[in-house]
Amino acid sequence: MNNHSIRPKSRNFGFDRGKPIDRYYIETFLENNRSEIKGQVLEVGDNYYTRTYGVNVTKSEVLNLIPSPDATIVGNLETGENIPEEAFDCIILTQVIHVIYDVKTALINTLKALKPGGTLLLTTTGLSQSCRTDFHGDYWRFTDTSLKMLLNELVDEEKIEMEVFGNVAVAKAFLDGLAIHEIPEAILGIKDHHYQVLLTAKVRK
Template structure:
């Protein structure tokens, strides 16, 4: 990325780079889920759609639920706020896929506790959150937080056994800069994307077992 592009006041895209290809954060989210694809099985809950459940779970998924905050999504089977204890059933799911969602919930500890209660014993939460990211509050939702790897770990350890929680961050200066400018994965070399520098986390991923 040229110095002129780096110092530009306007991003390449107003939609994280979707109109140019695959957004950079999705590369890291999908890498995280691919590493833990064996956990996507049984009765699975995903937010908004079931794309990742189908992609990473396939035939291992025997029952699917989709959570949405309102009834506007025709695919949703559970409607409600993740921070509301009444939204999720108790001890229902073998796996919850919670990608890029917690930062939209003001009461993150409450949401994490509700997710933990919704998991069967031994069930797995696979969660990702933004680190360094453009913030787009004009998309019809509230954007409250960005996290570090340590913050996500401590958040999960408030509800899960700390020994069951593992975290990993993804990104580096090059990919963080490109993501802020809304470049797409297809415009960045894999070598630059896959280099890791803990000072510049783009996506934080965590696995927690109930």
């Protein structure tokens, strides 16, 4: 009967059990792109990833919709409010675009904020429980096809590097809210594009 439970182990992505499974892929992506996280860097919410993976960062900015202790810029990617143009060498946009309704405009404003030659490091969700809160909505799930088509409308194809992570075992564990330490490490690296848990994109302006 337990194999068919309608109750997940965690309704908080596994944060209450340890490190969520999708963080393994997010952090692998950022680790592999340390060299891009340099100069003036913008991150959303806080600057944990900038501090953890940044190399030769000269200025770290934090964007938030509302004032917060970490925010250095209170602005809105969807409307462009208070988003500077051509200001950043790197923008870290992890798990953000699926909670923005007008995602295309948000990406346009994000790319405008990059300096020429700057890099956007983006991750987003494919298969996931809802993350709707009182603070933000939850609007989209992406596939490699939809994300690539969306980005190709904004930049040339050769400026985009995408990768997809996940398989059926990872998808089931993530939806159940298990943490990384609760699944065999060996299955994390197996990719099955029929079960796209997390998508990453490195986009060069």
